[in-house]
Amino acid sequence: MKSLMSITVILALLGSSSALAANLNIPMSFEYLAIDGKKVESSLFNHKADLELSPGTHKIAIRYHDMVEDDFSDSESFIKSSPFIVTLAVDGDYEYTLKPADGDIVKQPKSFAESPQVVITRTDKGTVDYKVLQTDFTEDSFITSLFGGGNKPDIAAITTAATGGAVIASSAGSTPTAPVTANEADKGQHAQQMLQYWWLHADNKTRKEFMAWAIQQL
DSSP states (O other): OHHHHHHHHHHHHHHHHHHOOEEEEOOTTEEEEEETTEEOOOBTTBOOOEEEEOSEEEEEEEEEEEEEEOSSSSSEEEEEOOOEEEEEEEOSSOEEEEEETTOSSOSSHHHHHHSOOEEEEETTOOOOEEEEEEOOOOTTOHHHHHHHTTSOOOHHHHHHHHTOSOOBOTTSOSOOOOOOOSOTTOHHHHHHHHHHHHHHHSOHHHHHHHHHHHHHHO
8 A cells, every 4th residue: 555655646746847847037127028939918017027938949039128217308218129039948947037147237228228138047056058139120120011011010929920930849959940820821921920030030141132132022
């Protein structure tokens, strides 16, 4: 009887450990936009600080936003950065924290918003496998106008496409996978997301060449 109980306890512990997930925490001045092709719901009145992460490699779109003092008056203005894409490899039940690279508090909000530099650490002081990719996406960006026409998709839609694709298993390589839409039959939407994805990963020279070619097609 004791042997049977021991086996039951061990199986229960194994089952509970496999269900555990990692967690990524961000400060109030940052917001989640999308993860692995899915929009993250949050707002100014309902800030989402923690994001649960299963084992594997995740692509997470994050944006810096904050209230700053106006240079010409005593009032405050709202400042937002372009989204940046964090590619984070999760291989255990760890607590991750994202912070500004120069400390816990952003010292120069306006310059920081131009190109947010962040670091990700673990509470157990272990090594974190991650990459940060800056973008120039805005609600009125060229890429939005080009693909959206009269109906411009918002930042959440663009970053959802940019982070699209299935979660990469822990044992997989780091080669990025192209995003996959929920409706594979909609080839037009899939092509749009593919173009957005490759634009995000292209260098400035390639982007300029593509823009020149695309304008000729309009």
